[in-house]
Amino acid sequence: MAMAGISANRLELLQIADAVAREKSIDRKIVLQSMEDAIQKAAKSRYGSENDIRCTIDPKTGETRLARVLAVVEQVENDSTQITLDDAKSRNPDAKIGDLIAEPLPPLEYGRVAAQNAKQVIVQKVREAERDRQFAEYKDRVGEISNGTVKRVEYGNVIVDLGKAEGIIRRDEMIPRENVRFGDRIRAYIYNVERTQRGPQIFLSRTRPEFMARLFAQEVPEIYDGVVEIKSVARDPGSRAKIAVISKDSSIDPVGACVGMRGARVQAVVNELQNEKIDIIQWRPDAAEFIVNALAPAEVTKVVLDEDSNRIEVVVPETQLSLAIGRRGQNVRLASQLTGWDIDILTEQEESERRQKEFAERTQMFMEALDVDEVIAQLLVTEGFASVEEVAYVDPDEIAQIEGFDEGTAEEIQNRAREALEKIEVERDTRRRELGVADEVASIQGVTTAMMVAFGERGLKTVEDIADCATDDLVGWTERPKEKGSDPVRHKGVLDGFEISRKDAEDIIMSARVVAGWITTEDLAAAQADVEADAEGVEGEAEAAEADAAAPDGAGEKQV
Numbered sequence: 001m002a003m004a005g006i007s008a009n010r011l012e013l014l015q016i017a018d019a020v021a022r023e024k025s026i027d028r029k030i031v032l033q034s035m036e037d038a039i040q041k042a043a044k045s046r047y048g049s050e051n052d053i054r055c056t057i058d059p060k061t062g063e064t065r066l067a068r069v070l071a072v073v074e075q076v077e078n079d080s081t082q083i084t085l086d087d088a089k090s091r092n093p094d095a096k097i098g099d100l101i102a103e104p105l106p107p108l109e110y111g112r113v114a115a116q117n118a119k120q121v122i123v124q125k126v127r128e129a130e131r132d133r134q135f136a137e138y139k140d141r142v143g144e145i146s147n148g149t150v151k152r153v154e155y156g157n158v159i160v161d162l163g164k165a166e167g168i169i170r171r172d173e174m175i176p177r178e179n180v181r182f183g184d185r186i187r188a189y190i191y192n193v194e195r196t197q198r199g200p201q202i203f204l205s206r207t208r209p210e211f212m213a214r215l216f217a218q219e220v221p222e223i224y225d226g227v228v229e230i231k232s233v234a235r236d237p238g239s240r241a242k243i244a245v246i247s248k249d250s251s252i253d254p255v256g257a258c259v260g261m262r263g264a265r266v267q268a269v270v271n272e273l274q275n276e277k278i279d280i281i282q283w284r285p286d287a288a289e290f291i292v293n294a295l296a297p298a299e300v301t302k303v304v305l306d307e308d309s310n311r312i313e314v315v316v317p318e319t320q321l322s323l324a325i326g327r328r329g330q331n332v333r334l335a336s337q338l339t340g341w342d343i344d345i346l347t348e349q350e351e352s353e354r355r356q357k358e359f360a361e362r363t364q365m366f367m368e369a370l371d372v373d374e375v376i377a378q379l380l381v382t383e384g385f386a387s388v389e390e391v392a393y394v395d396p397d398e399i400a401q402i403e404g405f406d407e408g409t410a411e412e413i414q415n416r417a418r419e420a421l422e423k424i425e426v427e428r429d430t431r432r433r434e435l436g437v438a439d440e441v442a443s444i445q446g447v448t449t450a451m452m453v454a455f456g457e458r459g460l461k462t463v464e465d466i467a468d469c470a471t472d473d474l475v476g477w478t479e480r481p482k483e484k485g486s487d488p489v490r491h492k493g494v495l496d497g498f499e500i501s502r503k504d505a506e507d508i509i510m511s512a513r514v515v516a517g518w519i520t521t522e523d524l525a526a527a528q529a530d531v532e533a534d535a536e537g538v539e540g541e542a543e544a545a546e547a548d549a550a551a552p553d554g555a556g557e558k559q560v
Contacts, residue, residue, distance in 0.1 A: 014059075025164055026129045032057050034125030039064065041121055043105065050080040053105070066105040072097055134165040135200040138193045145214045146204065150184045160186060160204060167202035175206050175238040175274050187272065189214060206273075209233035212241060215272055219265045222247075222257045231283040234337035238274050240326075242294060242334045244283040255280050279334075287341065288312070294335035298324035301348060311342040318347045342478065362386060369420040370413060379404065380413075388424075392417035428453050436461050445511040446504060451495060458494045467512040469494070474505040 017035065021028040039055040043066055047053060052069045070083040072095050088095035095101065148160035148167060156171035158180055169188055180186060188204035189211035195201075205211060213230045222228040227249050235241040247254040258280045259266050266278055284290040288303045291312055302315040316324045324345050325332050336343045346354070359381055366377035369388045379402055385391050391399070392414055399410035428449040435456025440463050441447060447466075460466055476493030495505065510527075513519045 020126060026126065026133050029059070030129040031122075031126060032059060034122045034129070037125060038121040039066070047105065048080065050078070052081045054102070064107070066107065067102040068105055070101045070103060072099045072101060131195075131200060135193065135195050138165060138190065138200060138202050142190050142193055143210070143214075144190055145187055145211070145218070146190050146202075147185065147187050150180050150182055150186055152182065153180065158186070160188065162202065165200065165202055167204045169204045169206060173203075173205035173207050175276075177238060178206070178274050187215075207235065207237035209235050209241075212243065212269065212273065212278075215269045216243065216258060216265075219268050220258050220260070222252060222254075227252055228254045228257050232338050232340075234334040235276070236330055236334060238276055240277045240279070240330055240334065241273075242279045242281060242338045244281045244290070244294070244338055246283040255282055281338070287339070291335065291339050291341060291343065294338050295324055295331065295343075298331065300324075302351075310340070311344065313344045313346060313351075315346050315348055315351045318349060321345065321347050366391075370416045372413070372416075376413075388417050388420055392421055425449055432456055438462050440515065441466065443515055444508060446500075446508045451498060454494055454498070460494065463512050463516045467509065467516045467518055469509055469512075471502055471505045471509065474508065475500065475502055 017028055017031040020026075020031045036055045036057055039057075040053055043053045043055065044051060047068070054067050054069055056065050056067075057063070058065075069081070070088075071081060072085055072088045073082045074085065074097060076082045076084055083101055085095065085097060088099070088101050091101060091103075146160075146162055146167065148162040151159045151161040151166065153159070156174070158169040158174060160167045160169060167188070167190070169186075173188075174180075186206075188206050189208055190202060191205050191208060191210070192203040193200055194203070210233070212235060213233050216230060217223045220228065223230060223245075228245055228247050231244045231246055233241065233243045243258070245254040245258055247257070257265075266280065270276060270278060279296065281290075281293045281296065284293065287307075288305055291303065291314065292300045295314065298316055298320045300314055300316055300320075304313040304315075306312065314324070323331070326334075332343050332345055359378075362381045362385075363374060363377040365388070366372060366380050366385075367374060370377070370391070380391060380399075383398075383402055385394075394414075396407065396410045396414060399405060399413060400407045405413075432449060432452045435453065437452045437456040438461060441452050441455065441461075442449070444463065444466065455461070455466065460469070472491075472493065474493045474495045476491050476496055479489045479491060493505075500508075510519070510524055514521055514524055
């Protein structure tokens, strides 16, 4: 086609350009530009590559013009591309330094080699233009669902013909046990588009939670219109999923809208996802209520939240334990992914045994630390005292008001508690010195002697060592394994067991950096002001969400 274009007459040249532009879905100007480049290359091989030869094709008539371009200079260094001012004025009286003079060249007769080279240039330029067009078209479609036809399957990876481009669904992005063959129609979620030397790579997925959210948006008009919002999605692809929804209109039940008449809407999504069972759950701003909904169909007796570590303990009846955990832990794992909380499930008997054990341990601790009998220690535990520190520094009236106690007893107990704390403090300070932790570490705001011992046991001995830490180093972190079905792995931090929040850990690290001289107190104050401003904005959004969520209770959860 390109060879024909080189030797074609004017009309045929334009017809070829139009045909290529239509076939490749690229601009006609780009095709003509590639033809110009091809003719320029052929002309340079004929007249010498040292010349600056330009070719122009008239887009209306198809007329081809060749010219050698010369730059007007005072002193010629290269006579192939430059010309003196005097010589230029002989051709154009108005010429001046810096101008370009075009010297027309006669039309060329193209041989076989020149035509073949020209064809290669045109093909390459058209291919580059096609790739640019594909990338520009699909880079803005990330987050959309695309329809295509299975073109081939290579080592489990599915190549999909999207019409004007090709996409790839990698093996781990395909629903397990899903068989596709050549020619099958397939829908997938575009999650990434990358530019590579071989052209744009369009990555598709059928396992990502966003794919399910987009499918619901296609099936449920209320979601598409924004009346019902999908807050979160958790999937075990091909097996089970949970989706949390909320309605911005109190008259619309979000769960019912997603289920549809006789389950028609959700069934359409289920069919697309190879019969993946879907639990539709009403989102709640209250974390405990939301988590209880997320664990359905299991019944929950009690929940205990630990907001600092983002963990929650859920107590269920013995008969509901297997249902709450699910097959291979599936139900609790999906509920954890959906809510963003680490969930520990206990039976009522396990919780009772744990509380009895905790009661006995605290009783023994008070008996040893305060040198009191078992009855007094049990009374302190029953009243909610969990540590010697609480007993030592609480208002004396709170101890005196315990049945059987008086002011004298309360004073004596507090004195013993303070003496026990002083003894413990001396022991910790001695241990800290043995570990080689510098005295200067104590000047870090929020650091106690017990923390200094923990630092020393992990090899953190100077202010600089602590300043160089990340928040996760102090409080630990939870690693989500890549293997589907595996449990999260908890990595302990240096200060595990000290019941400090991530905010407390951040404050300790920043204070250490101030003491070490890495930053100033002014820098710290400015950073805190920015954080508080961001927090106020988030709090405002949360209040708006709570107001939106103040709708009549719908069916809390429905299972398909």
